[in-house]
Amino acid sequence: xxTLYQDANWSLKDLNVHIEKLKxxxxxSKTSALSKDRxxxxxxxxxxxxxxxxSVSITDLWGLIxxxxxxxxxxxxxxxxxxxxxxxxxxxFPIYASLNVRSxxxxxxxxxxxxCTPYEAGLPKYGAYIPIQHFGSKFFMGYLIKxxxxxxxxxxxGQWGSAFAANLEEILREMIGTSNMWMQNLQNAIxxxxxxxxxxxxxxxxxxxxSGLLDTMVLKKTADFCKxxxxxxxxxxxxxxxxxxxxxxxxxxxxxxxxxxxxxxxPLTNATFKDYVSPGVPRTSEEDKVNHSFVLEAENSPYSxxxxxxxxxxxxxxxxxxxxxxxxxxxxxxxxxxxxxAKRRGAT
Numbered sequence: 001x002x003t004l005y006q007d008a009n010w011s012l013k014d015l016n017v018h019i020e021k022l023k024x025x026x027x028x029s030k031t032s033a034l035s036k037d038r039x040x041x042x043x044x045x046x047x048x049x050x051x052x053x054x055s056v057s058i059t060d061l062w063g064l065i066x067x068x069x070x071x072x073x074x075x076x077x078x079x080x081x082x083x084x085x086x087x088x089x090x091x092x093f094p095i096y097a098s099l100n101v102r103s104x105x106x107x108x109x110x111x112x113x114x115x116c117t118p119y120e121a122g123l124p125k126y127g128a129y130i131p132i133q134h135f136g137s138k139f140f141m142g143y144l145i146k147x148x149x150x151x152x153x154x155x156x157x158g159q160w161g162s163a164f165a166a167n168l169e170e171i172l173r174e175m176i177g178t179s180n181m182w183m184q185n186l187q188n189a190i191x192x193x194x195x196x197x198x199x200x201x202x203x204x205x206x207x208x209x210x211s212g213l214l215d216t217m218v219l220k221k222t223a224d225f226c227k228x229x230x231x232x233x234x235x236x237x238x239x240x241x242x243x244x245x246x247x248x249x250x251x252x253x254x255x256x257x258x259x260x261x262x263x264x265x266x267p268l269t270n271a272t273f274k275d276y277v278s279p280g281v282p283r284t285s286e287e288d289k290v291n292h293s294f295v296l297e298a299e300n301s302p303y304s305x306x307x308x309x310x311x312x313x314x315x316x317x318x319x320x321x322x323x324x325x326x327x328x329x330x331x332x333x334x335x336x337x338x339x340x341x342a343k344r345r346g347a348t
Contacts, residue, residue: 002082008084008090008091009091011090023316026308027312028309045154053148054148075153076152079096079156096116096297106227160184219238247271250265250266250267251332262343270292278327292317
């Protein structure tokens with residue numbers, strides 16, 4: 001999404017142009033991202049960040065690796081640059097999320113929602129936000145005491161990415177077969193504030209959670225948080241969701257309370273796409289059905305967290321799946337937009 005919003009008018013153009021650019025990056029080999037030349041670039045970028053007054057962590061390294069994955073070149077843009085893409089309301093408002101965690105606790109035991117937008121960054125739980133240009137600067141008692149230049153979006157992408165669903169060294173081993181020497185070279189070149197070898201919040205074994213269950217967990221945690229802090233939020237029957245097959249779209253609302261927002265949730269699922277080419281048009285050949293009956297959370301799924309290179313066919317199927325799920329929910333989306341508009345007019 002951060003790459004998409006570099007184009008201030010992306011939603012007014014043919015998305016296939018952006019999809020083809022993304023496909024080129026996602027399907028290419030990622031080994032060059034860990035070459036000696038790239039290692040030198042990472043070191044220089046981290047040194048520059050440190051000299052500007054910002055702290056440097058292993059998360060920043062991951063952000064630079066993501067930068068190489070997505071563009072293959074240096075990206076000097078900043079999140080505030082994306083204000084151009086929403087200033088006139090021409091695109092949806094982007095919100096990038098991550099978790100604020102503690103080093104001595106797992107993210108499951110403690111994790112606070114942290115969000116960044118082109119205008120500000122902060123913790124909704126405390127209602128505490130700062131201008132995005134000052135993210136990473138030093139504050140005391142609400143006052144800015146040390147201003148640092150706004151960091152590149154690449155470093156923020158390291159925070160938003162899902163690298164730490166697994167140890168970073170595990171990811172490197174998956175990609176290039178080894179990681180100790182690579183990481184040691186980096187540690188020798190620059191002081192990094194956290195070392196993946198000593199991270200205490202990594203579980204001894206990794207648990208693979210089905211995407212549908214994970215989506216439901218997020219909904220449940222959001223509902224519980226809102227209830228705890230007296231924030232209007234629709235009631236969500238998690239048991240009902242778990243007892244039935246996952247759908248492409250869920251709508252949660254409270255017709256009797258105008259303060260409660262309408263929540264539309266799109267879990268990533270292959271519910272009916274495996275049987276239909278497009279909404280209402282069934283697949284006819286057995287070969288086509290078998291080819292599209294993939295399970296996203298399967299152990300050998302090409303869409304696992306640790307796989308950063310897709311085949312062109314796997315990429316196309318994922319794009320087609322998402323397109324189908326949205327189009328299959330078109331009537332629901334239009335109905336909800338109509339309700340939201342009527343609700344807004346009623347409030348004024």
